[in-house]
Amino acid sequence: MGQDLNYSVEILAPRERVWEQMLGEAGYRDWTAAFCEGSTYQGRWETGADMLFLGPSGDGMRARIELARAPEAVSIQHLGELAGGAPKEGSDWQGVFERYHLLVQGGGTRLEVELTQVPQAYVEMMNTMWPVALQRLKQACEA
Structure with a gap:
């Protein structure tokens, strides 16, 4: 059984700016470098x-x-891992949800991140990397 994890950051920027910086291609590459340098995504941020x-x-x-x-919000359901671009059998991440809530707070945005059922083997790594990633995002949004 996995563990639920929660992270948040206060950003002095409107949530439209935070959304674009967080999910736009260039901004995404920047803040997710805290997890893996050169991270990208393929697809559309649509339900x-x-x-x-x-x-x-x-x-x-x-x-x-x-x-x-x-x-306002984006929720990602993880379906499994990829190894060298191909689906990996027996993924620990299947069924994990990653949810982002962008809340108006004063003149800025409170970004709340919720991860559900994170495999125990990854909890310490997530607790180390997420705060770094959120600070990178905050700095880019406030620049």
Whole structure:
């Protein structure tokens, strides 16, 4: 059984800017470098769309966008892992949800991130990488 994880950051920028920086191609590459330098995605941030989240090696995740409601929320359902661009058998990440909520707060945005049922082997790594990623996103949005 996995563990639910929650992270948040206060960003002094309107949520439309945070949304674009977080999910636009250039902004996405920047803040997700905290997880894997050269991270990209293939697909569309639209409800029901299939997505691939890839590192330069072709390793990554297959996912479906459960919900995309700009600039308020996006929910990603992980379907499994990729190894060298091909589906990997027996993925620990199948069924994990990654949800983002962008809340108006004062003159800025509170970004809340929720990960459900993260495999125990990844909890420490997530707790190390997520705060770094969110600070990168905050700096880019406030620049």
